[in-house]
Amino acid sequence: MSASATSPAVLIADDDEALLEVVSGWFRRWRFRPSLARNRAEVMEQVERERPQVVLLDVKLGTDDGVEILGELRARLPDLVIVLTTAFGTIDHAVRAMQMGARDYLTKPIESERLKTLLQEVVEEIGSRAGVGGLGGTEASAEAMEGRSANDLELAEAQAAQVLLGAHPIMVDLRRTIARVAASDAEVLIMGESGTGKELVARLIHQLSPHREGPYIAVNMAALPAHLAESQLFGFVKGSFTDAYRDQVGYCEAASNGTLFLDEIGEMPLEIQAKLLRFLEDRTIQRIGERTNRTVSTRVVSATHRDLAELVREGKFRQDLYYRLNVVPITVPSLRQHPQDIPDLARVFLRRQLERNPNSPVRDFTPEALRCLTEYDWPGNVRELEHVIHRLVILGRRAAISREELPPEILRHASPLTPSGGMTASTTPTTFPASTTIREATRQLLIETLRVTNGNVNEAARRLGRSRAWVYDQVRKYGIDLANL
Structure with a gap:
């Protein structure tokens, strides 16, 4: 399957092959019809042939000046939406680009959510002319959908709901994305704060994939010493170094026909990043001390709580590897993004803890305690909530956990009690006039x-x-x- 001829057309003009591959994949998932150009001549040819509604244009396109190309395109097609990109963004560049008619200005590495938000704005502005109602959420690519029926997807979503809890729409969308992504072999980059459940998402992707019978191997890069990273990931042969007393299979090879989960990928040393990139490109590994390559079929899912795009800008993470890993990005929401789920989550964790601590008198929460839990920011997210419930079950002395039994850090953020025993509102939501854009x-x-x-x-x-x-x-x-x- 591919985007239909009626899908909005977009031209990606860049001389970075990795970026072209990844960003075109994003556009296909969002139901756009991408075409590619690597220099000025190809830009003009594709604009004439494909008639794109949007152009994503690099400021430095090989030996060509993207800003000059912008001027040419604006002169020929005043209504064409052009977004400039660059790895060397400055305010002066941005101002000049806007003055010449650019719709926006993005710095590399391009963040998929930032680009998607921008495109949604564009779609809303030209939707009636282009025939586009909106972007398809964070759906997996059309290619990833092949071979999985609607019934299969519903079943996969139901299975995910048994593990990844939450009724908020943001969690429903997350489970739907996981169900679709699992059907493909594409690399997945899971992003989110600590404690949001990134490893749970990775394991779900494996369990719902066609390779669920294969191995699932999780490696925490933050806990792997830099001097051991290469030997542990790619293996070694006997005698290749002082302590190599026998052949050792590396994680990449051991996960063949299954899934390799690389947690905290942002902590991977730069020299190992180059070797991982080579593995992702040709699916071969070479054990330390061995001259021959071994072909393996391993799907790589990675995760990070850090801003990889920022690490790329700081020179601490390879841009080409970032794009290679970020084929399908998934962001796991923080708990404060779906506080409506906190009461149900708290009760689920309570039941789990009571199974382990059957002698505890605790059976539920008072309404005031649940309000306090809902108002707290949970910087440690779901993991912190589960740990707090564990503590309350162990220390609880009454059937219902009360407000007074909650940890002080939670009470500090709670709304004060009113004379009637209720709670005052802690915040006033920001409202805007209906005419606000x-x-x-x-x-x-x-x-x-x-x-x-x-x-x-x-x-x-x-x-x-x-x-x-x-x-x-x-x-x-x-x-x-x-x-x-």
């Missing part, structure tokens, strides 16, 4: 959040549930002066 609302919400956090970008990103890089991009986009909020 998405761009205006986004800018106002960002400014208000930055004011509340006294210009602390990290805290603003945490409260908004976005990455620090996204906040900086928006600050540049809307010309927000952090020093004068």
